[in-house]
Amino acid sequence: MGDQASNANPTGRVTVVRSLNMDLVARAPRLPKPGETLAGHAFAQVPGGKGGNQAVAAARLGAQVAMIGCIGDDSNGGILKAALEHEGIDCAALIVVDDASQNAIVIVAGSNAEVSPASIDAQDALIACADVIVCQLETPPQTVRAALAAGRRLQRTTILNPAPAATKLPVDWFPLIDYLIPNEIEAATLSGVPIATVDDARRAAEMLKAKGARNVIVTLGAQGVFALLDGAGGKHMPAPKSNAIDTAAAGDTFIGGFAAELARGAAVTDAIAFGQRAAAIAVTREGAQPFIPHRGEVAV
Template sequence: MSIVVIGSSATDMISLVPHLPKPGETVIGADFQTAAGGKGANQAVAAARLGGDVTLLASIGQDHLGDQSIEGFQKDHLCVDYIQRPEGKSGVALIFVAENGENSIAVSPGSNALLSPEYIKSNESVISQACYLLAQLETPMESILAIAKLANKYKIPFVLNPAPRTKKLTDELLQQVSILTPNQTEACLLTGIEVIDQASAEQAAQTLLQRGVNTVILTLGEQGALIAEKGQPAKLIPGINVTAKDTTGAGDTFNGALVLALSKGESLEKAVRFANAAAAISVTRIGAQPSAPDLAEVNQLIG
């Protein structure tokens, strides 16, 4: 049984700048590069690079950028047999990365907008055989709900990374989510609670549990990640301090690594420690997919 990741694929166009530009400001960049990206693809690649059997369901345009994406997935041993290739442009992300590692991102969805409920349902047989389902919010909301319903139908653990937080999440959806993995900003937007420390993180997590989510893993950057489960005391898993070059894709690496570890039978706490380590390595490199580590690197850091 494989991990099935459903989500976006895009080409990241990255400009390294001294600081993030303010509205109306032009900043002269030090370097420019392109890299494979898109939250769905990033998370699938992260899990596959760590040794997972991963199938990606995505909508990728019939253009040069799309062809390059498919070639990259195959090199990372992703199953690409069920990716749809509609006519038109593939997704693109425009990314500024500041010297302190912070980033600012604008996404043009392109063919990702065509990842429809009908496409999800046409791959029901693939989804029904998954050991874990992992999705994000860079594809149509009705498709996310279709995934959740299939996960519930076949009793498959469904991990939802609510990023980017641009869409409202209904209680109907949240009640079908096994694990929700917001970061501080996303948790604030979902609950109205400003998450600045462990106490506020616990408060936000409890609010999400009350809305029907089974488990919340709230990522807190260098502070680590908070695990909150119904009926259990919350627990903070410490992060790993590193010098960040680019935080782009760190959350995606975390989610891919988390699901990979869970699929191998690890406890939730061990899976989060593993994911923290993978994400820590990723921020020391430039780009989303290029920064995802392999299993030996993560084991070395943990060891």
């Protein structure tokens, strides 16, 4: 990982309406077959969740970051909060909820489910001072919509990463989204267009933009991204070459880097290219959140 001092003077503010999970990671020679018991060789508990990963990425890649959400009142919740604070992320809007009687998986899901529209309403000032608002679909749908609507009302730039992919997004969400950023699977699920090529991604993006999203950026893994931008048409941006060994946090790193650059005032295509360069570094490392690169490691 890079020197955190390289992020000592972040510019641009990003607020993430978040999900936080404690990832339980077992390493094994291969994925087990259905019904098979397979011996693993390593185990780790790692802070994660798409919201947490994207917030850490944005912070390491140059933004001032705040989070709105909930954590469990247990040891995992404490670890997750400490990890965010270590990155300089403002956690004042994190609400602690008591899930101590549940098992580890339910604790995380339960606290994410506690992020309510009222949580958003109570944070108007935090949203108003942000340049960019980032949402995913790991918190309740009504909360995501409330965050997007608040961003639109307060004239902030809104990003929705529709993961995990729903069958459809409500039609009234699309006009609230400045940047809809699905991967190829999510774009296919939302548009109904199977995606195997860049031309497929173009067709899916056109369908999603026609619903009202201002810009649609489809991430395509090793094929790069296809960006259908407001007033600029479609553009395929190939991925930088890298020796990928683990793609676990690639998408979250891209979104965090993109949001950080957008908040700094960069042009959209420059912000996309920066996010791609950051993701190209992330995939060369085995692991997710702890190995997201710092700004000083990414060529600007």
